[in-house]
Amino acid sequence: MNVSIERMERESNKKSVLHNIDNRIKLIITIGIIIYAVYTQNLFVLLVMEIYLILLILLSKISFSYALKRILLILPFGGAIAIFQPFIKSGAVLYTLPLGITMTYEGTIFGILLLSRLIVCITAIVLLSSVTPMQEIINSARKLGMPREFSMILSLMIRYLFMFYDELLKIRDAQKSRCFDIWSKKTAYLWRLKQIGYTIMMMFLRSYEQGENVYFSMLSRGYSDNSRLYNDNKKLNVKDYTFIAITISLISLLEITRYFSVI
Structure with missing residues (x-):
């Protein structure tokens, strides 16, 4: 799908x-x-x-x-x-x-x-x-009354979710360029399973590094625990x-x- x-x-x-x-x-x-x-x-x-x-x-x-x-x-x-x-x-x-x-x-x-x-x-x-x-x-x-801390956490989660997705697409493109197909029956099942584990590990490492860069960028722009979100x-x-x-x-x-x- x-x-x-x-x-x-x-x-x-x-x-x-x-x-x-x-x-x-x-x-x-x-x-x-x-x-x-x-x-x-x-x-x-x-x-x-x-x-x-x-x-x-x-x-x-x-x-x-x-x-x-x-x-x-x-x-x-x-x-x-x-x-x-x-x-x-x-x-x-x-x-x-x-x-x-x-x-x-x-x-x-x-x-x-x-x-x-x-x-x-x-x-x-x-x-x-x-x-x-x-x-x-x-x-x-x-706007309907959700606590500020909870809404801040969800907002950051959504932003990082898209970042995770972008990193996953980059990793999958790199694997396709090396002719790796997770559904290919020509390769051993255990080897494919190991590659999936490497993919998950690499995705989290890259996302963690990118997340740190984003967080430091937010701090440099004045983000803190007391930051307020804009309401129109x-x-x-x-x-x-x-x-x-x-x-x-x-x-x-x-x-x-x-x-x-x-x-």
């Missing part, structure tokens, strides 16, 4: 209606959708929320196939928990497998619900990161309020529909 930090930043710097919405609003809406997805137990509500997020992805003009790849790349980390629920949760036996393994009805329903929640949450996070640069997400969280006073416009109103109206409508359907 062609999923890289560079590609993520290119997608987040595109121009669309969703890209132009205030970053604080996008962060608040994303957190709200995640909380609501975890709260609800209605599969129909989760389906509607996922369709809404997909429509936002299409409206934002980002590559749908790229967003889908990112969702599928993250999904296995939590999806494995949902897959095992039918076999570990007690309840009425739905199906009996060989070796005495049983699937329960309650476990299957809970696994589907857990997987649906996970898909909605991941889609919301992928959408946010695809229409908002990483640094802007941290800046928006700081951007006011909300009609697009921001419209996006909030549409999302809140959708969630409210779903809750009202679910309430009356229960009654």
Whole structure:
């Protein structure tokens, strides 16, 4: 899958209606959708929320196939928990497998619900990161009340993350120039594994040296523990309020529909 930090930043710097919405609003809406997805137990509500997020992805003009790849790349980390629920949760036996393994009805329903929640949450996070640069997400969280020390650490982490990525690309280009291919079956597995270890070691050494140079450059420009980050006073416009109103109206409508359907 062609999923890289560079590609993520290119997608987040595109121009669309969703890209132009205030970053604080996008962060608040994303957190709200995640909380609501975890709260609800209605599969129909989760389906509607996922369709809404997909429509936002299409409206934002980002590559749908790229967003889908990112969702599928993250999904296995939590999806494995949902897959095992039918076999570990007690309840009425739905199906009996060989070796005495049983699937329960309650476990299957809970696994589907857990997987649906996970898909909605991941889609919301992928959408946010695809229409908002990483640094802007941290800046928006700081404006919303994130502690200064925490936001400073995250800001530096993002900057060093790109530096790590640049160093990795340089090392990989050097290896390609020497005809090294990690997936080549013509070379011994242990030798390839050793080269991967050398690559990781070299990447950290180069990144450490570059990080020291960057840190000393920051000190020479007046950086200290008491340094303050710049905050721009951007006011909300009609697009921001419209996006909030549409999302809140959708969630409210779903809750009202679910309430009356229960009654």
